Amino acid sequence: xxxxxxxxxxxxxxxxxxxxxxxxxxxxxxxxxxxxxxxxxxxxxxxxxxxxxxxxxxxxxxxxxxxxxxxxxxxxxxxxxxxxxxxxxxxxxxxxxxxxxxxxxxxxxxxxxxxxxxxxxxxxxxxxxxxxxxxxxxxxxxxxxxxxxxxxxxxxxxxxxxxxxxxxxxxxxxxxxxxxxxxxxxxxxxxxxxxxxxxxxxxxxxxxxxxxxxxxxxxxxxxxxxxxxxxxxxxxxxxxxxxxxxxxxxxxxxxxxxxxxxxxxxxxxxxxxxxxxxxxxxxxxxxxxxxxxxxxxxxxxxxxxxxxxxxxxxx
Numbered sequence: 001x002x003x004x005x006x007x008x009x010x011x012x013x014x015x016x017x018x019x020x021x022x023x024x025x026x027x028x029x030x031x032x033x034x035x036x037x038x039x040x041x042x043x044x045x046x047x048x049x050x051x052x053x054x055x056x057x058x059x060x061x062x063x064x065x066x067x068x069x070x071x072x073x074x075x076x077x078x079x080x081x082x083x084x085x086x087x088x089x090x091x092x093x094x095x096x097x098x099x100x101x102x103x104x105x106x107x108x109x110x111x112x113x114x115x116x117x118x119x120x121x122x123x124x125x126x127x128x129x130x131x132x133x134x135x136x137x138x139x140x141x142x143x144x145x146x147x148x149x150x151x152x153x154x155x156x157x158x159x160x161x162x163x164x165x166x167x168x169x170x171x172x173x174x175x176x177x178x179x180x181x182x183x184x185x186x187x188x189x190x191x192x193x194x195x196x197x198x199x200x201x202x203x204x205x206x207x208x209x210x211x212x213x214x215x216x217x218x219x220x221x222x223x224x225x226x227x228x229x230x231x232x233x234x235x236x237x238x239x240x241x242x243x244x245x246x247x248x249x250x251x252x253x254x255x256x257x258x259x260x261x262x263x264x265x266x267x268x269x270x271x272x273x274x275x276x277x278x279x280x281x282x283x284x285x286x287x288x289x290x291x292x293x294x295x296x297x298x299x300x301x302x303x304x305x306x307x308x309x310x311x312x313x314x315x
Contacts, residue, residue: 031218034208035200039136042125045099056109058082066150068124069142075128076150077101079108079118087310088161088185089117091151093144093170096134100127106292107165107299114303115310117160119151137196138227140173145180161185163306166192167290168257172199175246176230178238186245186309188302191257191286195234196223198261206255236265246270247305249279249289249298256286277305 053061064076080086090111094101100122101108108118123143125131134140144164151157164187166174171192178184193199200219204212223231239246250263263280270276279301281289288294 027214028218031215032222034204034215035136035219035222036133038203040133042131042133043097043099043127045102045127049098049103051102051105056105059105059109059112064119064121064150066121066146068146072124072130074121074124074130074143074146075100076119076121076147077108078156079105079112079120081112084112084115084117086117086160087115088163088306089119089151089157090163090165090306091144091147092118092120093140093147093164093166093173094120094123094126095168095170096137096140100129102127104167107290110292110299111165111303114307116163116303116306117157119147119157121147136223136226137169137172137199138176138223138230138233140169141176141180141230141233142227144170144173144177148177148181148184159311161309161311163309164188165302166190168192168286169199171257171262172196172235175235175238176233178235178242178244179233182238182242182244184242184244186247186306188247188249188305189235189262190249190290190298190302191251191254191262192235192248193257193261194236194265196231199257202258202261203256235262236269239266239270243275245275245277245305245309247277247279247302249281249301251281251284251286251289253283254286254289277301 053059058081060080062078064078065073066076068074092101092104094104101120108120111118122129124139125134162184164174164184167190171189174187175189175192197216197220201212248263248266250259252259267278284295292299
């Protein structure tokens with residue numbers, strides 16, 4: 001009997017040691033591997049999907065360049081039109097996975113047609129910008145932080161109100177960056193999310209199921225080590241620190257960024273706030289929501305929203 005009890009005890013100790021090794025070594029390693037399998041890559045716009053200046057009659061583009069946090073040079077793009085008298089400048093932050101700003105030239109063109117300068121850029125590790133990878137979601141906030149600083153210090157844009165427009169990853173960036181730039185006039189987040197771990201959790205559940213919940217604490221720590229304060233800043237924090245007007249747009253059937261990770265959080269807190277505007281759709285998914293072909297109404301709403309805070313409105 002005693003021998004049997006000792007054997008059971010030894011087995012339990014072995015199991016406990018194996019579990020400890022798993023949680024202390026294998027699980028963190030697996031978490032980092034999973035993270036880098038997504039964010040440790042460069043993203044290029046597919047040649048068949050590329051848009052070109054000739055696709056947009058009258059649109060003028062000037063290539064610019066600025067640096068981000070580790071000295072990496074980022075490709076910037078200043079869009080305007082001949083004789084345009086700008087009401088403001090819209091800084092655009094793109095989504096992740098399909099390359100840089102190129103697919104958003106359609107939005108840039110629309111803004112210029114409606115009286116705005118546009119400054120777009122390729123984030124770190126995307127298209128024409130330097131960087132061996134995109135590094136992680138907070139890197140997008142860092143890059144936008146530097147883009148805003150570049151615009152505010154450039155005499156081309158002197159005296160113009162600054163507007164932020166972002167989709168998906170960019171939607172998260174334009175709200176979170178308010179922690180660094182509370183002076184921004186107005187922000188529009190389309191299909192965005194409140195914090196980095198929100199999207200990691202949403203996508204992780206699709207990739208590896210419930211195992212993502214075991215990884216989240218390690219992923220959170222990894223981002224804190226990698227990105228410092230940017231890793232924990234959220235859109236809600238940005239709203240609290242800024243007087244910027246905010247527009248939030250989302251579709252209830254968005255499977256890439258489920259609506260509860262962004263729109264619902266913001267709506268619960270700010271639906272009665274006159275500085276906030278919400279646009280909810282039911283059948284536009286993640287990308288079609290911003291499509292000028294399938295949902296032109298949204299871009300019209302965004303321009304009207306920004307128009308309320310332009311130089312002309314102030315006059």
